[in-house]
């Protein structure tokens with residue numbers, strides 16, 4: 087029983103075989119998944135998936151890469167989905183200094199607004215942080231994100247950064263990169279995260295695990311992430327799957 091806490095099943099990469107891909111996920115032991123809607127196009131398609139499949143849940147938020155296109159009314163639009171029984175988090179939100187598509191100050195503002203919304207609605211947040219560790223932690227702190235907590239998605243920072251996020255009550259989620267031979271840092275961090283804060287994900291169709299690296303990722307491959315995590319923690323696949331699924335159910339408030 088595996089839980090993919092971060093996937094994009096509505097991505098155009100799956101237009102040809104979406105149903106088969108979802109079936110393959112179920113066949114490989116994935117019992118639940120959270121699909122992430124992150125802008126004007128993917129929030130509606132995420133809601134549609136969550137309403138079609140009882141094992142698919144939704145997170146809704148505004149991605150930092152698209153921060154520049156967020157308009158005043160979009161915050162209310164995002165809020166309007168949050169009362170839906172299948173919406174379990176606000177995200178993915180955060181900072182992305184890798185793609186130079188939105189100015190930093192705009193990203194900061196959009197990030198802060200959504201942390202505020204999450205606190206108002208008492209919902210966990212899913213954090214996207216690319217090459218922005220320091221500012222991400224600082225803003226989470228300044229905006230009192232510890233009141234709601236959430237998930238550091240596809241975590242790529244140092245143990246020091248992880249520790250600061252754990253201290254704010256966050257869970258740490260790992261994906262495909264922990265299966266790469268040369269990925270020393272995420273493996274080191276994974277080895278130290280308290281087991282009750284550990285989550286796994288695919289971020290499909292991106293971040294494909296070994297041995298499919300370079301190809302399209304899909305939710306079934308969360309099994310490879312689980313296998314790699316189990317090996318690093320000295321657990322069986324079943325134990326790792328049970329622990330991370332329990333963590334996800336609790337964190338997302340799914341009964």
Ligand SMILES: [Zn+2]
Nearest residue numbers: 092122178289
């Ligand atoms: Zn994502």
